[in-house]
């Protein structure tokens with residue numbers, strides 16, 4: 269367990285947060301935010317005021333079209349659609365802050381290692397080491413189809429491709445060492461070409477022939493996150509990630525997931541004690557417990573089953589319109605997200621849920637536990653879960669924005685600080701300095 273809790277705020281550059289239909293709520297400002305940098309900069313400044321480690325942009329890069337074999341329900345309800353790009357927001361938010369880290373999801377499907385290295389490193393450079401990369405290998409067939417890559421590559425093979433992807437990124441980053449950069453104005457010599465190693469890589473899936481596109485950064489490589497939780501996903505995480513983001517809908521699941529990750533670390537030559545695991549939590553804060561519960565109900569009531577199943581079907585790669593919502597789910601198989609499927613199917617008592625129960629769990633928070641109550645109750649739950657699971661910290665899923673962020677920062681953060689379990693000031697300058705300390 270870390271000596272203090274670390275906190276990240278999940279955001280998504282689309283109409284909804286994790287809470288479906290959040291855009292219909294009178295408190296929600298995200299629809300306006302889609303057309304305004306100022307909205308995201310407000311959120312960034314609030315999080316920095318609350319001493320958060322950083323933002324974590326999840327990303328759904330293409331429209332889910334598995335449910336009923338169609339994109340219609342996704343479009344009709346604004347389910348993970350529109351698919352706006354979070355990358356420009358990273359720049360806007362970094363420009364509005366000085367300490368806040370900004371992690372962004374960028375899939376290894378639909379881009380090249382060269383472009384990924386160029387985009388992420390340029391932002392890391394400009395933000396003085398405050399940008400992180402959540403490396404996903406694209407679980408959705410929609411993403412492959414949108415990018416002209418045909419039907420979905422099988423699950424483990426996507427990770428094999430992603431390993432090659434990362435190998436090229438490392439080579440591009442290593443291509444230009446610090447000593448190669450002269451910037452000698454007097455003699456007109458920008459760099460010493462003898463010290464630069466161009467990349468010439470030909471793999472089974474990918475190739476790259478290039479000089480590293482960005483200057484070396486004194487802040488090192490962008491901080492790397494990973495969230496795949498299948499066996500192959502964990503192997504990938506051990507190789508490439510500094511911080512692991514996981515979702516479990518209950519504490520026993522979080523403990524089990526931690527044990528699995530520790531076993532994977534031991535198996536793949538990493539030190540289990542070095543793992544930094546952050547779990548998702550969704551706080552719903554009101555001045556009384558009854559009001560907070562009422563708020564959760566109100567948010568849930570307006571979500572049509574079709575909207576939830578459109579998202580779920582996309583995530584697990586199975587058309588859930590073919591299942592009876594009131595029967596326990598049989599063993600589903602998926603080529604999409606195996607890690608998320610496992611979380612989806614089981615309740616806290618270990619029993620398999622019916623589709624309707626699972627959908628209800630997922631509608632507000634994609635299976636992330638909801639922590640509902642007064643600021644004091646929410647702070648206590650955060651502390652309890654942190655201590656019981658021994659995790660490194662939490663990635664917070666908002667319901668409506670920006671009020672969820674405002675409420676947590678103004679009402680819960682001071683209580684965590686009073687308990688001595690969360691920082692009152694930043695100790696470092698870069699994302700890595702703060703999150704890893």
Ligand SMILES: Cc1cc2nc3c(=O)[nH]c(=O)nc-3n(C[C@H](O)[C@H](O)[C@H](O)COP(=O)(O)O)c2cc1C
Pocket residue numbers: 325326327328329373375403404405406407494495496497498499500501502513514515548604605606607608
């Ligand atoms: C907590 C969590 C968050 C994730 N966030 C994203 C995301 O924002 N965008 C995305 O494309 N995939 C996301 N994924 C998908 C994973 O990165 C991974 O590609 C997928 O779960 C398949 O891997 P697995 O079967 O090993 O879990 C997420 C998965 C988890 C468990």
